[in-house]
Amino acid sequence: MDKTAFLKELNETLKNKFDSNLKNAPSWQLHDAVSEAVMGLIDDNWDKSRKAHLASRRACYLSMEFLVGRAVYNNLLCLGIKDEVDAVLKENGRSLADMEDIQDAALGNGGLGRLAACFLDSAAAHDLPLDGYGIRYKYGLFRQTIEDGFQREYADDWQRYGDPWSRRCDTQAVNVVYSDMTVKAVPYDMPIIGFGTKNVGTLRLWQAEADDEFDFTAFNDGRYEEAVKAKTAAENISKVLYPNDNFDEGKVLRLRQEYFFSAASLADITNKHKAKFGTLDNLYEYVTIQLNDTHPVISILELMRILVDLNGYEFEKAFEITRKTFNYTNHTVMQEALEKWSTKLVEKLLPRVFKFALMINERFYCEMYKLGKDKKFIKELAPVDGGQLKMANLAVYASSYTNGVAQIHTEILKADTLKGWYELYPERFQNKTNGITQRRWLALCNEELSALITRLLGSDAWVKDLSQLKALEKYADDDKVIDEFISIKQLKKQQLADYIFAHDGIKIDPNTIFDTQIKRLHEYKRQLLNAFSILYIYFGLKDGSIKDFTPTTFIFGAKSAPGYRRAKAIIKLINEIARVVENDPATKDLIKVVFVSNYNVSYAEKLVAGSDVSEQISTAGTEASGTGNMKLMLNGTVTLGTYDGANIEIAEEAGEENNYIFGARVEDLEKIMPEYDPRKLAFENDRINRVINVLINGLVTDGGVPSDEEGSFEELYKALTDGASWHVPDHYYLLGDLEDYVATKLRVNKDFTDKKAFARKCWLNMCNAGKFSSDRTIKDYAENIWKISPVTV
Numbered sequence: 001m002d003k004t005a006f007l008k009e010l011n012e013t014l015k016n017k018f019d020s021n022l023k024n025a026p027s028w029q030l031h032d033a034v035s036e037a038v039m040g041l042i043d044d045n046w047d048k049s050r051k052a053h054l055a056s057r058r059a060c061y062l063s064m065e066f067l068v069g070r071a072v073y074n075n076l077l078c079l080g081i082k083d084e085v086d087a088v089l090k091e092n093g094r095s096l097a098d099m100e101d102i103q104d105a106a107l108g109n110g111g112l113g114r115l116a117a118c119f120l121d122s123a124a125a126h127d128l129p130l131d132g133y134g135i136r137y138k139y140g141l142f143r144q145t146i147e148d149g150f151q152r153e154y155a156d157d158w159q160r161y162g163d164p165w166s167r168r169c170d171t172q173a174v175n176v177v178y179s180d181m182t183v184k185a186v187p188y189d190m191p192i193i194g195f196g197t198k199n200v201g202t203l204r205l206w207q208a209e210a211d212d213e214f215d216f217t218a219f220n221d222g223r224y225e226e227a228v229k230a231k232t233a234a235e236n237i238s239k240v241l242y243p244n245d246n247f248d249e250g251k252v253l254r255l256r257q258e259y260f261f262s263a264a265s266l267a268d269i270t271n272k273h274k275a276k277f278g279t280l281d282n283l284y285e286y287v288t289i290q291l292n293d294t295h296p297v298i299s300i301l302e303l304m305r306i307l308v309d310l311n312g313y314e315f316e317k318a319f320e321i322t323r324k325t326f327n328y329t330n331h332t333v334m335q336e337a338l339e340k341w342s343t344k345l346v347e348k349l350l351p352r353v354f355k356f357a358l359m360i361n362e363r364f365y366c367e368m369y370k371l372g373k374d375k376k377f378i379k380e381l382a383p384v385d386g387g388q389l390k391m392a393n394l395a396v397y398a399s400s401y402t403n404g405v406a407q408i409h410t411e412i413l414k415a416d417t418l419k420g421w422y423e424l425y426p427e428r429f430q431n432k433t434n435g436i437t438q439r440r441w442l443a444l445c446n447e448e449l450s451a452l453i454t455r456l457l458g459s460d461a462w463v464k465d466l467s468q469l470k471a472l473e474k475y476a477d478d479d480k481v482i483d484e485f486i487s488i489k490q491l492k493k494q495q496l497a498d499y500i501f502a503h504d505g506i507k508i509d510p511n512t513i514f515d516t517q518i519k520r521l522h523e524y525k526r527q528l529l530n531a532f533s534i535l536y537i538y539f540g541l542k543d544g545s546i547k548d549f550t551p552t553t554f555i556f557g558a559k560s561a562p563g564y565r566r567a568k569a570i571i572k573l574i575n576e577i578a579r580v581v582e583n584d585p586a587t588k589d590l591i592k593v594v595f596v597s598n599y600n601v602s603y604a605e606k607l608v609a610g611s612d613v614s615e616q617i618s619t620a621g622t623e624a625s626g627t628g629n630m631k632l633m634l635n636g637t638v639t640l641g642t643y644d645g646a647n648i649e650i651a652e653e654a655g656e657e658n659n660y661i662f663g664a665r666v667e668d669l670e671k672i673m674p675e676y677d678p679r680k681l682a683f684e685n686d687r688i689n690r691v692i693n694v695l696i697n698g699l700v701t702d703g704g705v706p707s708d709e710e711g712s713f714e715e716l717y718k719a720l721t722d723g724a725s726w727h728v729p730d731h732y733y734l735l736g737d738l739e740d741y742v743a744t745k746l747r748v749n750k751d752f753t754d755k756k757a758f759a760r761k762c763w764l765n766m767c768n769a770g771k772f773s774s775d776r777t778i779k780d781y782a783e784n785i786w787k788i789s790p791v792t793v
């Protein structure tokens with residue numbers, strides 16, 4: 001990098017754009033100027049990469065969410081100029097640290113959106129022609145505060161200070177047509193900078209705007225109000241990210257969003273293909289489209305419409321092209337998360353598109369009758385049934401490959417969720433265990449550990465080949481290395497403690513165990529089980545049944561969907577427990593509970609680097625994969641977890657003896673649940689009973705009882721003991737797993753006292769995290785689903 005030129009560029013941008021300078025520019029202006037300068041540096045390679053991607057067979061990743069986080073540090077890291085830029089800034093009285101307050105782009109809810117971001121990073125680093133397509137939400141996932149122990153939500157105006165990492169491409173805007181309106185989709189492209197290569201991928205995010213044509217005529221005709229209304233209606237489509245994680249709400253605006261980015265992306269993809277070949281006959285030879293969950297599955301119908309209506313293809317030929325173009329990733333087996341649209345709604349909003357759902361459904365029926373399938377089988381798999389459009393059924397039927405995201409998850413799909421489909425088309429099913437990028441989740445967030453790894457390995461090649469960490473296993477018995485590892489962990493815990501204090505005003509002691517559960521708040525993820533275990537230990541310490549307890553800080557970070565009453569009650573409960581243990585002289589030096597606010601990618605970067613224990617305690621069979629588990633493992637933590645999702649593969653890679661696995665397994669639960677009586681279990685077990693009684697005995701308060709319904713803690717209690725209209729009592733088996741969980745937690749607590757032995761386990765987890773690089777995942781997709789090869793730029 002030419003430091004002088006870079007500095008000149010910075011000064012010019014600050015002067016011309018903001019009339020400021022390096023000395024006095026606020027951090028957002030500094031960020032803007034640095035970003036502009038970097039965009040200038042990559043412009044040429046980005047352009048060449050775009051051309052190279054288009055010239056070869058490429059993959060398009062369609063995702064409703066891309067949880068990219070903060071771009072600036074990662075982009076500098078990937079370009080290999082982070083230290084140089086920091087030096088330039090420091091020579092001028094500033095530093096990269098000034099940009100800590102730059103907001104994340106939180107265009108996703110959690111794991112699914114973060115996975116999409118990791119995939120783009122990995123593909124870019126390995127020169128794979130993969131480009132992302134999504135929505136440029138004006139407001140990303142809400143900003144969370146904790147007030148009096150309750151979650152409060154505020155709009156996330158992430159573009160308030162501009163968006164220097166995007167380029168608007170007006171010339172490539174396309175129209176998206178609904179029955180009641182036409183909107184313009186304007187692409188904003190974000191560069192995805194490959195680490196240590198010239199390749200730059202593209203994340204194309206569509207923004208909804210009013211059609212100028214309409215505006216113009218309406219204004220001219222004096223229909224001013226109508227024009228303004230139309231403008232608002234159009235802009236509303238990309239206004240806000242739905243804050244539900246793993247939950248299907250079935251709202252019409254959501255359907256509009258799904259069709260919006262699907263139709264825009266398909267128009268873009270087919271326009272470009274036709275411009276090159278003059279035909280769509282060979283579309284699937286040059287383009288493969290990955291559907292990230294069912295959210296973009298309407299794309300299948302849209303491609304049919306493009307082929308049949310706009311290009312004159314016969315239905316059968318169009319179906320063949322479509323099926324060969326798409327692939328589908330399933331992310332969940334939970335019924336409430338599986339998308340089903342009311343056919344009435346789809347037909348009303350997208351009448352022509354809906355016709356293709358019916359035609360595909362007819363084709364499906366014909367095919368099944370020919371195969372002699374029975375009525376029940378066919379009904380279960382039909383894309384259209386009972387007044388609903390079932391997106392997963394449509395996805396498997398009209399695509400080439402369907403994949404799950406961890407071994408156990410794929411097995412459950414085959415044996416249960418998509419059983420009929422697996423029977424029909426076993427060759428369509430693959431597993432692709434999720435991964436994370438080691439660029440952001442180690443090189444960037446843990447420079448100290450990264451430096452140690454690079455020194456021991458003699459190079460930083462691990463940044464692009466994480467399997468190399470395996471070679472560090474031999475240092476597990478090297479006292480000097482383990483001591484250094486321990487002191488790095490201590491430093492990261494201190495940094496995290498400082499950050500939590502600055503961010504949330506809570507003091508924690510880095511000499512305690514940092515036991516961390518960070519993920520969306522969900523009943524299936526069982527933050528409530530963690531809370532119960534803390535209460536269990538609290539009572540045990542007080543009555544003397546638990547002794548020699550190593551002081552522990554239990555850290556939680558989680559956002560609840562704003563309308564998810566139980567999840568919000570759990571947040572309040574955790575904060576109430578924090579208050580109780582804090583105010584009790586018997587426990588205040590032994591237990592500390594912290595609920596950090598606004599958990600997001602940037603907070604995650606600090607939390608994963610500064611933890612000792614990774615809580616991954618979902619009910620077996622419910623968490624498809626998890627990726628938070630991988631981030632913590634990579635930074636050298638032990639997993640305290642169930643046999644679920646990728647936890648199983650983590651224990652397999654790092655050794656069960658180096659992790660803490662507990663609880664009922666999928667096959668156990670199949671036998672247990674039909675007979676399970678949690679109320680009886682609590683009745684017979686005082687230790688469990690006194691824990692759940694906290695929900696109703698007044699030790700903690702949920703802040704008052706709404707007039708027309710019971711209090712939210714009482715509702716949690718009832719869900720456990722009586723169940724609800726939609727589920728059996730304690731359907732996530734909290735009480736059944738509680739004692740095994742506590743016993744295992746106490747084992748971690750005791751093992752921690754042997755610092756060396758514990759650090760050795762942590763070290764071995766890090767050494768064996770190679771499999772969980774998204775580089776591995778993306779190469780598997782490239783080879784076995786997409787059939788794409790690296791390009792040269």
Ligand SMILES: *Cc1c(COP(=O)(O)O)cnc(C)c1O
Pocket residue numbers: 109110111112114518519520599600601604625626627628629631
């Ligand atoms: C990785 C990540 C997640 C996913 O965490 P899980 O534990 O796999 O659910 C969610 N949110 C953020 C901000 C993340 O970085």
